[in-house]
Amino acid sequence: MSNLDPSYTIGHQLIEPLRRTHGLAKAAARQRAREVLLRVGLSDPDRVMRSYPHQVSGGMAQRVLIAGAIAGRPSLLVADEPTTALDVTVQAEVLELLRELQAEYGMALLIVTHNFGVVADICDRVIVMRGGDIVESGAVDDLFAAPTQEYTRELIAASLDEAEGRAALDGRRTEVDDLVVEYGRGRHAFRALHGVSLDIAPGECLGLVGESGSGKSTLGKAILGLAPVTAGRIRFDGRDIGRLGGRARRALADDVQVVFQDPYGSLNPALTIGDILAEPLLTTGIGAKAAEKRVRDMLDRVRLPSASMDRYPSEFSGGQRQRIAIARALVRGPRLIVCDEPVSALDLTTQATILDLFIELQRDTGVAYLFVSHDLGVVRRVCHRVAVMYRGEIVEIGDGEQVTRAPxxxxxxxxxxxxxxxxxxxxxxxxxxxLALREVPDAAVR
Incomplete structure (x- = not known):
């Protein structure tokens, strides 16, 4: 999304480069833009060209970028993390599209990625880099079968393909009963959730998986009070929290918190880490000294030095920033944390350490997680149970090992x-x- 200018329509952003760089007339540039949008699988190119970036999904935005890249018919396409933060279905579609375009245009493809599953899926050769140096390279089958460097072996092991699940827990604290969420009113209303029901036990991690638009984040937002509850109930410790407002909703922040997806956009760049972590405490009336002690304790718990208090978010890596975001969520001692794609923007080795941190903190504090993710390996590693969402409904829920390996x-x-x-x-x-299952109509999949 950040690669598309929010001030201009998508059509303008595709047409202008064709006119300025390739010298096409406006009508010819528009026709070329329509053709490449159709080629990347966008069936209504005229609507897409009239749209602004915020009016399309992440997967559509990535297809638009690919369309812009191939519009000039290049001999080399550099794809820099082209599937990062996309759900697995969209990721598979994007990789298949790149494979088809490569064959059709005869172009070379250089993919930069931290996902070894992506490498195994589409690449002929692979180069492993560390600290600006190439540490290993070779044909993809040979390198995966017998990596010569320990660093390469560590990266492959961090893929979580063989991660074991966690045993389910008993007891229920958070219950969602027949939840309906609609945006808008009347005949123009859009129903994002259709009678969703689930429960989360104290100290349990419940994974929530599904493609973009399935309703995962909407469910998390409803629990947090950030999405309207049209019907149904959300009960926490027996109390309906689905329609709380004002002071009651603010008071619930002691018990329910959130860790956002983007470690770069979820921390205020103008505040020090100490201020970011102390602010939620100071709003409760706790004294400055007690707040500082609590902040130091939380930094120690997420394995960051206390000197971090005086530094700003820009001075930390993505993994360190996510540790800070986790500390902020835990600082008021909540009993439930909604984790919305908390590791999707991180590289594999950083991802693994953050997941281990989530598990360790849960064991130490007894906090429950609603863990929203599109990565089945991630939810299998960290979750006790997994729920699968499709078009606003839960279509399967059960033991994490079973749902992710033999659904x-x-x-x-x-x-x-x-x-x-x-x-x-x-x-x-x-x-x-x-590819065979992709051809099955959606009606048969429901």
Whole structure:
């Protein structure tokens, strides 16, 4: 999204480069833009060209960028993390599109990624870099079968393909009953959630997976009071919290908190880390000295030095910033944290350490997590149970190991097959299965 200018329509952003760089007349540039939008799988190019970036999904925005990149018919396409933060279904579609375009245009493709499943899925050769140096390179099958460098082995191991699930827990504190969320009113209303029901036990991590637009984040926002509850109930400790407002909603912040997806956009760049972590405490009336002690304790808990208090977010890496965001969520001692794609923007090794931190903090504090993610390996590693959402409904829920490795519902199986594994041989077989299932009509998947 950040690569598209929010001030201009998508059509303008595709047409102007064709006119200025390639010298096409406006009508010819418009026709070329329509053609490439159709080629990247956008069936209504005229509507897309009239739209602004905020009016399309993340997957559509990525297709628009690919369309702009191929509009000049390049001989080399550099794809810099082209699937990062996309759900597994959209990721699989984007990789398939790149593969088709590469064959059609005869162009070379250089993919920069931290996802070894993506490498196994689409690459012929792979180069492993560390600290600005190439540490290993070779044909993709050979490198995965017998990596020579320890760093390469660590990266492949961090893919979470073989991660084991966590045993389910008993007891229920948070219950969602027949929840309906609608945006807008009357005949123009859009129903984002259709009678969703689930529960979360104290100290449990419940994973929530599904493609973009399935309703995962909407459910999390409803629990946080950030999305309207049209019907149904959200009960926390027996109290309905779905329609709280004002002081009652603010008081709930002691018990329910959130960790956002983007570690770069979720921290105020104008405040020091100490101020960011102390602010939620000071609003409760706690004294400055007690707040400072609590902040130091939280920084120690997420393994950051107390000297971090005097520094600003820009002075930290993505993984360190997410540790700070986790500390902020925990600082008031909540009993439930909504984790909205909290590791999707991180590289594999950083991702693994943050997941271990989530598990350790849960064991130490007994906090419950609603863990929203599109990565089945991630939810299998950190979650006790997993719920699969499709078009605003939960289509399968159960033990994390079972749902992520042997799902019963056809849509959940489609998600599993869309998630690439860090093994070129196994991935070729998985991709063939996904391509076959992709042709099954949505009505049959429901």
């Amino acid at each position: 019963r519902h056809p849509y959940a199986e489609r998600l599993r097959l869309a998630s690439p594994v860090a093994d070129p041989v196994a991935q070729r077989e998985r991709r063939a299965q996904w």
